[in-house]
Amino acid sequence: MDSYPRLRPVEAFPIQQEGRTLICLRDPQQLANTVVVSPAAYFVLSHFDGKHSPVDIQESYSRQFGDILFSEDLNRIIEMLDHHYYLYSGRFLDHQKKVFDDFQRLVTRPPAHAGTVYKEDPAGLLGQIESHFEAPRGPGSPQWGQAAPTPRAIVAPHIDFHRGGPSYAWAYKGLAESPGADLYILLGTSHCGGENPFTATLKDFSTPLGAVETDKEFVRELAKSYPGDLFAEEHLHRTEHSLEFQVVYLKYIAALQAERTGKARPFKIVPILVSSFHSMVQSRTPPEKNPQIGSFLNALRRLAQKETRQVCFVAGVDLAHVGMQFGDPEPLTPEFLRWVEEEDQRLVDKLASLDAPGFFAEIAKDQDRRRICGFSPLYSLIHVLDGSRGKCLKYDQAFTAETGSAVTFTSMVFD
Known part of the structure; x- marks a missing residue:
């Protein structure tokens, strides 16, 4: 030793x-x-x-x-x-x-958080997610009168369901009331890091509500345009929750659609984990100036624009991570949390207007003082959406007294 x-x-x-x-x-x-x-x-x-x-x-x-x-x-x-x-x-x-090696050999990614963050039995899980909509801070159950248009993108949390459940419901309600999409391109935070800025997988995703197919042809086309190895760190997908929770919610939306129409709309996913862009913040260099990042975002935007199918982007992200658990020396105060909310709102406004330079400037101005863990997926989302305008549906802060910490998150839709 x-x-x-x-x-x-x-x-x-x-x-x-x-x-x-x-x-x-x-x-x-x-x-x-x-x-x-x-x-x-x-x-x-x-x-x-x-x-x-x-x-x-x-x-x-x-x-x-x-x-x-x-x-x-x-x-x-x-x-x-x-x-x-x-x-x-x-x-x-x-x-x-x-x-x-064992994970590499699997064809389907098993759910890593079933039975802990969310219920493992299908009926229990359906009831759990339904409660997110009907909670006092939730948006209410989806309504199916005149069908709403399918969003071009949604921004949802990736915090655990216990703390963020109603905010997930706010993010997904509009999608539930729409016809849905054929292809969901998922951008999620890679919490376990990664040497490569982007990591994809060809594995399908298993959930208690059934399996979700990954669009392998789309992923392989994307990999051809990427100067690095898009699968070099595929193991990062093994336990990552930022995408798993979105896949569970998409299966719930499909179950609602089947209940409403008698048939669920088939869909596929493109699961992409995005590693930290923090080094670019430190050097105050826009991330797209990195050849790997810039070429990937261009390829993803180009492939999405060529699609004849209905495409919807989904970003699984949280915002600020503050408090002693995350390295802040002083206990959190109401005044500090109000400051965090004000700063978060400025960042959300830049995101809603797809203002990439402004979004980056908000992060870089204090060297990511609030530890925005969704920075890299959100910055990527800005670069693959054109001509859209976002709307913030919900903002929340989850304070944990035991750790003296708080995590913030938002629910957004882009039409």
Whole structure:
């Protein structure tokens, strides 16, 4: 084992258990099981950056707590984290390769969040999503009088259904009241990063409401125009929720249509994950100046415009991530959250008018102070829509007291 332990990127947040505050560790890639540790152990593992030796960590512990961290206790923490695949090690890399290879062989992507974020049984899931529409903050159930036109694009959250359910309903209600589309091009945040700006998959998506077919011909045509490898990091799709939640909602819309007309409109999807454009923010360089990004967006716009089928873009995004969980040193205040809302609204206004330079300037002016995780998919959406105008239907903030954090999101439609 490496004498300079290095922790993998994980999510850490406090929980209450039998009157005690503990720290929960969660792996967004689902390569490791959830682990709960004490605050003291969390202090120790916060030094697992590959730069601190065991002696360095022991000295730091002694300064912090005025006590001795014995080598056997430190080793137990290291061995426990390595056992659960939280540390970079040969053992972890072998495990990761097996999981990714297994996923690569699948024809259909299994649902990664069924039974946790949303219900696994079809009837329960239909009822769960229906409750999003009928919730006090929801838009009400879809109405089917005179059919509304199919939107050219919608912007929906990707936060969990428990916190963002009604906002999903606001985003999808207009689509539910329309004839729908034949092809949905999905743009979602890649939460696990990625060396490539865009990553697609040819896999179909399984949901509790049935499978959704990926338009493999469209994806392959897109890959031909991309100077990089569009499938090099296909494993990023394995557990990513930003697209999975949209696919579930699209199947719900199809179920409504079948109930209304006796037959659901067949549709396919083009699932695209978009990695961070943060380096472009740091250099204040418009992302389309990057040859890989610019050529991909041009190819996607060109292929969508050539389609004779009805096309609808869907962006699965959240906006700001603020508070101590995300690295802010001070607790959130009502005044700060009002400032976040004002800044978010300025960003949404630029998005609605498809103002790419203005949208980028809003992010770059403070080096993405609010951590807009939907920046790259939304910036991409602006570049593939022409002549549309967006409308903000709903804006919300989800505050979590346990972590002292808030996530914001919006629901929009482009006609």
